[in-house]
Structures are given as C-alpha cells and as structure tokens.
Amino acid sequence: MTMTQPDRHRRNDQPAAQPRTALDHAGGPMGIVYSTIPVIVFVAANAFLSLTMTIGISIAVGLALTGFRLLRGEAFTSAVGGLLGIAAAAGLVAWTGSAKDFFAIGIWAALAGFVVTFGSVLVRRPLSGVIWNAVHGGAHRWREDRVALRAHDVATLFASVVFGARFVVKEWLYLVDATGWLAFAKIAMGTPLTVLAALVVVWAFRRTTRRLVEPARESD
Secondary structure, three states: OOOHHHHHHHHHHHHHHHHHHHHHHHOOOOHHHHHHHHHHHHHHHHHHOOHHHHHHHHHHHHHHHHHHHHHOOOOHHHHHHHHHHHHHHHHHHHHHOOHHHHHHHHHHHHHHHHHHHHHHHHOOOOHHHHHHHHHOOOOOOHHHOHHHHHHHHHHHHHHHHHHHHHHHHHHHHHHOOOHHHHHHHHHHOOHHHHHHHHHHHHHHHHHHHHHHHHHHHHHO
C-alpha cells in the first residue's frame, strides 16, 4: 500500500497540472480573442479616424477588455497586463506620431526573446531546462542526462524559432510601412505559435520529470 498510494497520487496530480501550463502560456481559451481585438480595433480606427482618436479608442477598448476579464474572475495581473501592453503601444504611437509604432514594442520583444532562448542553447543551458529545474527545487543534474538535455534543446530552439520568425517578418513589414499587414502578422504569429511552443515545452518538462523525478520517488 505504501508504494501504490504515492504512485496513484502522482498520476492523479501531474496530468491535471501540466495541461494548465500550456493554457497559461496561451492566455486561456479566450487568449486569441484578447490578443486580436485591440489590434483589429487600432488598425480599423486608424483607417478612418485621426491618430489621436485612434489612440483614445484603443485605450477605451483596453479598459473595457480589462473590466470584462476581471468580471469573469481572471487573475488581476493577467487582466491588467493586457491593458498595460495596449497603453505602452498607444503611448509610443502618441510620442512618435506613427501608427506602425503600435507594433514596435512587440517587434523588439521578439528579438530579445530570440537572443535569450537561442543564446541559452549555445551555452548549453537551454532556458526551458533551467526553468524546469527551478520549478523542481534546483536540485536535479538535468544537464548530465543526455535525453533530458536534448529535450530541452529542442523545446528552447523551437521557442527561439518562433521569436526569430516573428522578428524577421514584423521588422520587414515595419520597414516597408505595411501597418495592416503588421496587424495580420501579429494575429497569425501570436497566440497560435505561442500554443505550439508551450506544448513543446510541456513535452520537454514531462520527459525530464519521467527520467529524473519519478525514478527518485519510486526508490524512496
């Protein structure tokens, strides 16, 4: 009984916890809607209204979305984080006077993400593995296990490809002043690719847990 009960408890806990990780990265089931509405509103308003009015409408939509998310019981930091992102993008547009700068922060964030993730693989400390080890108390020698290290190389490289593709495509559209296509690229390369990257990271997490954590529990 002492051996089967922890095993049964582990099997019940882990499958329920790890799928939520992918949903958290994606922003939940409504993540696509939340990330799409402000972009569509900004581009549509900018086509017919002055830049000042477009900024005002974008902020109003951000406030409305934040209120709606809070009413649905979402975490305060998640709901307000979306509003801060819209406010920062709108503030940059107001400062530069160029509508395409609504997407500038996201473009440079993608470049930063690529540098961090790809750089972590080059120094043999893939970021997903570092995060996995931190979540599990930082006590596992995961880099000495070739299978675990390879899994985190794959997961982190996948994330770096996502970041790199976002930067290359959006930066090119930014340079040619294609604001409408920037909106399309942000939507198409946003939440859907985040979901895929999160699933690969969850796969790496599970594989490492099966190799390093579960055998230790079974031996106790």
